[in-house]
Amino acid sequence: MEQPIFTVSQLIAVVNQTLEYAYPTVFVEGEVSSFKVSKSKYVFFDVKDDAGAVGCFMMIYQLRMPLEDGMKVRLIAQPRLTAWGKFSLNVREVMPVGEGSIKRAFDILKSKLQSDGLFDTARKRLLPKIPQSIGLIASAESAGYADFIKIVNHRWRGLQISVADVQVQGVSAADQIIAAIDFFNQQAELPEVLVIVRGGGSAEDLAVFNDEALVRAVAASRIPTLVGVGHEVDTSLCDLAADVRAATPSNAAQILVPDQQDLLRDIAHQERHLLERVESRVADMNRWVSDAGKDMLSRLEHTLGEYMQALRHAEATLKQLDPKVVLSRGYALVRDTAGKLVKGTAANIKAGDKLTVTTAGAIIDVGVNHVRTQKNPN
Numbered sequence: 001m002e003q004p005i006f007t008v009s010q011l012i013a014v015v016n017q018t019l020e021y022a023y024p025t026v027f028v029e030g031e032v033s034s035f036k037v038s039k040s041k042y043v044f045f046d047v048k049d050d051a052g053a054v055g056c057f058m059m060i061y062q063l064r065m066p067l068e069d070g071m072k073v074r075l076i077a078q079p080r081l082t083a084w085g086k087f088s089l090n091v092r093e094v095m096p097v098g099e100g101s102i103k104r105a106f107d108i109l110k111s112k113l114q115s116d117g118l119f120d121t122a123r124k125r126l127l128p129k130i131p132q133s134i135g136l137i138a139s140a141e142s143a144g145y146a147d148f149i150k151i152v153n154h155r156w157r158g159l160q161i162s163v164a165d166v167q168v169q170g171v172s173a174a175d176q177i178i179a180a181i182d183f184f185n186q187q188a189e190l191p192e193v194l195v196i197v198r199g200g201g202s203a204e205d206l207a208v209f210n211d212e213a214l215v216r217a218v219a220a221s222r223i224p225t226l227v228g229v230g231h232e233v234d235t236s237l238c239d240l241a242a243d244v245r246a247a248t249p250s251n252a253a254q255i256l257v258p259d260q261q262d263l264l265r266d267i268a269h270q271e272r273h274l275l276e277r278v279e280s281r282v283a284d285m286n287r288w289v290s291d292a293g294k295d296m297l298s299r300l301e302h303t304l305g306e307y308m309q310a311l312r313h314a315e316a317t318l319k320q321l322d323p324k325v326v327l328s329r330g331y332a333l334v335r336d337t338a339g340k341l342v343k344g345t346a347a348n349i350k351a352g353d354k355l356t357v358t359t360a361g362a363i364i365d366v367g368v369n370h371v372r373t374q375k376n377p378n
Contacts, residue, residue, distance in 0.1 A: 008085075015081045028054070028075045028089065029097060035069050043067075047075060047089070058091035064174065064211045066108035067094065071101040076171055093171050095207055102203045106210050110237060113212070118219045118241050125224045125243045128192045130257055133160045135184040135191035135223065137177055140165040144199030144249035148228070151253035156260050162191060168198040174211035181217045194223040195256065196238065197249035200231040209236035218242055228252030327360040334358075 006014065030047035037043055041060055045067065046053045056075065067073065074097045077089035096105040113119065134152075138145040140163060152159065164180035167173040177196065184194055196218070198209070208214070209229050218225055219241040227238050228246030239245040246252035319325060323333065334342040335356045342349060349355075349371050357364040 009083075012081050012083060012085070019079045019081070023079055025092075026075075026077055026079055026089070028077060029072065030054075030075075032067055032071045032073055033069050035067055043091075045069075047073065055086060055088045056091050057088055058094065062092065063094065064213055065094070065096060065105045065207075066112070067096075068104070068108070071096050071104060072098045073101065095204075097204055099203055102207055102210075106237065109210060109212055109215075110240070113215060113237060113241070118215065123219075127224050127226060127244055127256070130156065131159070131192035133162070133189075133191045134256070135162050135164070135194045137164045137166055137180045137184075137194070137196045138198065138249075139168045142168065142199055144168075144197045144228075147199070148195070148197050148249040148253045151250050152257060155253065156257040159257070169201065169205045169208055173208040174214045177208070178214055178217045181221055185222045190223050192223075193226055193256065194221055195226045195228070195252055196242075197228045197246075197252055198230065199249060200234070206230050206234055206236060209238040214238060215241045226252055226256060228255075324360070327358070330360075332357050332359045 028047060030049050030053075033046045033048055033053065035043075035045040037060060043056075043058045043060055043063055045056050047056055048054070056077065073094050075089060075091050076093040077091045080088050080090050082088050096102045117123065136145075136148070138148065145163075149161070152161070162184070164183060166176040166180050168177070181194065184191055198206070206229060209227075215237045218227065218238050224244075225242040226244045226246060227236070227242035228249045228251055229236050229239060230248070232247040232251075235245075244255060246255050327333070335358070336342055336349070337354050339356075342355065349368060351368050351370055353368040355366050355368060357366055
């Protein structure tokens, strides 16, 4: 049988076709070495173990977590033979594995995002006290989702909860969560709060919430965000970028709405306290009114006494000025023929005038014989 003869390019095409058929996607774990970025666009590195190394290539936009030499990573890639005859992995997804590598990637990205201001306290918003419409992003089959729904419904009924069912770990999880965030943010009527929850898991399980694109989507949300991921000791970059961080999905429910029964008890307590204050205030006002009334009555009695004393004094004065009293003391009233009192110097009286003299007991008609003027009438 005659063996086919390939040109170089034909051989490369046949090998790639064979690789694509036999291994359309491979998952590879190894240690990163010779990491570099070219023209701010292309990423090159090797992934190696103790016995070998393979070259890797990817676009910069596909790199969702920081990489550096020495990190252990898991790749999702397609094996290819380059036009220069070099075997390479075209990487679609890369993620750190192992506690040390995950922690290192976390620290590098945290520092970068922090310098970009994504974690600044000043940009964080308050959640509504009792939101009536909630956008929930979670895996509807997870325990974290079940805990959140159970506690929210127990604490406050009648809320409108719209759920975006997504994967919360694995290769496509970050993109699904980002799509859900975009979906809620594009609604004509926005939810009052956006909640993202996931229960506990390993560091690798929770690594999706340290995805740079996802963290930036959380920070950019038009809707205030509440993120509750993992256990209380777990902290993701999404937690730090959210407006409010919850320790767990259950804690997210507790933060989101108050306990209705506790609120009713608190209202009843405040009502009793307010009633006690009102009753105390009314009692104080009654005492004040009573004391003021007594003081006013005392002042009126005192003023009335003073007026009565002045009245009696005026009455006594008037009595002393009564002409009858004056006449009773021996004085007399003298009138001329016109009936006018004769007073002063009597310069208008002359001999021959007729006068009427009124005393206490008689009215006497007299005639004037002679008029003398006193030198000192006063």
